[in-house]
Amino acid sequence: MPATFRHLDDVQEACGRCSLAHLCLPYGLGIDDIQKLETLVDVGIPIARGKDLFNQGDALTAIYAVGSGALKTSMIDAEGLEQIMGFYYPGDLLGLDGLGDEVHHCTATALEDSQICRIPFEQLDHLVDEVPGLRRQLMRLMSQALSDDEQLLLTLGRKSSEGRIATLLVSLSRRRQMRGLDASPVRLSMKRVDLANFLGMRIETISRVLRRLQERHIIALDRADVMILDFPALENWAARGAWVADQ
């Protein structure tokens, strides 16, 4: 269990003490309200690599926060094509897109052995009416998720393969930093095929682009771990790796 994650035996203070509180639901709440939140959260539920946390189409009975590890979400559309929608790390909330119709729109799968916090929807829904701060934070997080998707749209819609990879690495690194970790190594827990699917390219291209970035001494690859050797250069690739914009 990583040092950033609280222990199971002090559940009553789980959220208040959690080192991820500033990224998660408790943010902006007073001590009293955090305590109310804690009473309904199940903390530190283990989930094994490869297992699904929930499946597309399931009734939404809870939303989840990642405690440790990593997960991916994926959708299968009407034509049976799978699309990876996102990768989730400690502090991230899962299931927000299903709040509207109380059905999960995507499947969430653990990329490595992970621990998650379960926040039952029914009770959360009531608590939200009692605690205005909680409603605001929930809306903040939903609106944040909207912005993230929009950022991703920008990337997928306009950037070259090098730009996409660089953007992803920069984004994963920034998210590490928000959690108080070093900028790198970034661990690519997902398989190449997931990366390829997520970025809308082929695994061969992923491989070639990573090799090129390595040859330019911008990154260093060691199995799943990516050391970022030249962050500004990587950001530059993330920025320049776009087709020329019309005006």
Next chain:
Amino acid sequence: MPATFRHLDDVQEACGRCSLAHLCLPYGLGIDDIQKLETLVDVGIPIARGKDLFNQGDALTAIYAVGSGALKTSMIDAEGLEQIMGFYYPGDLLGLDGLGDEVHHCTATALEDSQICRIPFEQLDHLVDEVPGLRRQLMRLMSQALSDDEQLLLTLGRKSSEGRIATLLVSLSRRRQMRGLDASPVRLSMKRVDLANFLGMRIETISRVLRRLQERHIIALDRADVMILDFPALENWAARGAWVADQ
């Protein structure tokens, strides 16, 4: 003023009588609550083609509902590239992605002379605490927006140029039907350059794809209006226009 839109002189019943209520904020509210909502909504504000409703970076003082006409939203990223994020039609809500930090993340521009309803954020924020149904509907709409973005991601990430155009036409047509209109003609109020930017392709390609769809008698073009002659075939193109998925 289109028949679907209420008149200015009965503001006190604006939302309750609006034919778009089932798509908009009032959905699911009781009469009393709708009346509370009506007191704070400014209905039918005109906005001229080409004018901005709000700009990226502006403080969010209100969210908006489209009454008539059409708008686009666009973001300019750090590198100065513009990306069209979406097109908005009567009943759609604008500004939700800024609710979190109370700053507009995108610029909203009228594609034709339009009318919009203005819902002041401050008052809405308070009303939301009083009316649980309103909170739920607002969350439903945010979660809907999330799903829309995800759908778009699916399209942009995986589909061929023909698939993208077909998907857009099908989506615009379905949205017409939700507003109680015929499936077509779909009016492409936006310029080719906006369409190209939105779909992540070039205007020349847009033109060629539209021509091909016309040659196959799937659509008929008349200036900005697209008649859909063979809806199943178009849906088929929307579905098939994807690269083969890995497993």
Next chain:
DNA sequence: CGAGTGGTTTGATCCAGATCAACGAGGTTG
């Protein structure tokens, strides 16, 4: 240990769609 297996990398071709260039149809201006 060798055979089998799932994942990654490398090499050789091919093609959808970008790019470059030219033209046509309205609309506006002096």
Next chain:
DNA sequence: CAACCTCGTTGATCTGGATCAAACCACTCG
């Protein structure tokens, strides 16, 4: 009415990244 826009269409090339094919690990299992 010519000169000039803006916007959309069409034609001819070029190229990034998909596709096809094969080799290359690193593990596991009998």
